[in-house]
Structure formats: C-alpha cells, structure tokens
Amino acid sequence: MTDEQPNSQLQQLFEHLELETLDVDLYRSQHKNEGWMRVYGGQVLSQALLSASRTVPDDRQPHSLHSYFMRPGDLDHPIIFMVERLRDGKSFNTRRVSAMQHGEVILNLAASFQVAEEGLSHQSEMPAVPPPEQCLTRKELAEKYRDSMSAEMLARFSRPFAIDLRQVEPENFLRPDKRPPQRSVWLKLNAELPDNYPWHAHILAYASDMTILETSLRPHAMSLFSNKLQVASLDHAMWFHRPFRADEWLLYVQDSPSSAAGRGFSRGSIYRQNGELAIS
Secondary structure, three states, rough: OOOOOHHHHHHHHHHHHHHHEEEOOOEOOOOOEEEEEEOOOHHHHHHHHHHHOOOOOOOEEEEEEEEEEOOOOOOOOOOEEEEEEEEEOEEEEEEEEEEEEEEEEEEEEEEEEEEEEOOOOOOOOOOOOHHHOOOHHHHHHHHHHHHHHOHHHHHHHHOOOOEEEEEOOOOOOOOOOOOOOOOEEEEOOOOOOOOOOOOOOHHHHHHOOOOOHHOOOHHHHOOOOOOOOOOOOOOOEEOOOOOOOOOOOEEEEEEEEEOOOOEEEEEEEEEOOOOOOOOO
C-alpha cells in the first residue's frame, strides 16, 4: 500500500495532448482546461503546436515557434485550433494556428518544421550548478516556507505535479527578496515515456511557460501572487536546436534584461544534463 497522492496534473497534461479532429486541419480540446482564473498559457501553446504537428510528415520536427496570447482563455469552454498550411518544402514546413473560443482568437502561433539535417554546430556553455538531486522539490520548498503561506497554498504546492521543478537557488515565492534578474531551474516530466514517444517538444512548450515570468520580478522583490500585479503572458517564442527528452533532467537558465512600460521581458536557455543546448 502507498499513501502517495495520485498525480492528477500529470494525467491532465497527457489529456491536453489528446485533440479531437473536427475536420481537415481543424481540432478541438477534449478535456478540462488547466489554469487559475484563465487557461494556463503553456496548455494552449502545447496544443497549438500539436495541431500544427498533425499536419506535417512524421519525419518533420518543430524547429521554432512564435506565438501571441491575444485574449484570456475561458476555463469552462473547449478550444478550437484552426491550422493554415503556409508552405510545404523539401526540408521545411510552415504552419499558422489560430486557437479560438467563443468565435474569437485567444492565441496565434506560427511554427516551422524541418527534416533532421547535419551542419555547423556551436553553442553557449551551460553554467555550473548543483545537480537536481541536490535541489529542493516543490513540496520540500513549500515545507521550508510553510510559515508564510496559508494551509490551502501549502496543500497546493505539496501535491504531485506534472513537471518536477527544482530551483537551483531556493527562495520564498510568496515573500521574495530583491535579487538580480537571473535564475536557473531544473525540470523534467514526472513520468517515464516510451522510447518512441513523439511529443517531447510539445511537453516542453507546456513547461516553458512556468517560472520565466517570475524572473522579471526578482529585482523588484515581488511575488507572482501579489495582488498589486496583473500578470499574463503576451508572447512566447522557442527555438529547438538539438534532440532531447522531456522525461530527462533539463536545466532552464533564465534572465530578464529589461522591464519597462508595464511589460517584463525574460529569456531562457534549456540545456540537457550533459551540457548540450537543446532549446532557446
């Protein structure tokens, strides 16, 4: 017997990647949306990318995506994904996806896909940080700062998550200190995937929207949960450089060069544990 909680968020993530086909290049979410007050941006991003992926040959993998969040998503309404096939070439395919609710676009995504090719290679070096095994889990972090949070918040951050996130430098996310706008976070899927699993990029699209907003708040000692802020993603871009697995540890190195005019700008580099730069 075990007293471990079932990982309902992990099951929910897999359900996000089960889209219903309505017609040619037209898809719909089938399960309950995820989020707090509005649909979580990473959910819509991963589903839009999946919709585009369904319209290209199996030998094509996404190499970049560029998206704009245009309206808050309704938690209680399914999302329709309409794909436009902009170009099909010998090496590259280009798609545009409109995610819609109530007849209005909530996200616009452009994605490009490429066959595997060899070429020149260089990369920035991964910083030296403690391994994930030496970093606190979210449950351990919540326990460390339990005196500063409500019982409801403690329970929320003590439950199992779809993505195992571990801050390299632990901080109280409800009462943060003023710090430079840089941080590193280890992450991986909280499950082992089959060898031939096809949607690693889509799971990382889901996970990439986590923690990066908070990096722009560090110089201001403000929490993502502050009632003085209205926080939402406006746009999101990703470049996939090298193969990786979502169920292996990845280091998400983040910095925020600027905040101005009511907008915070953050960027990230995601490395495999062997030092290879996988995603920007």
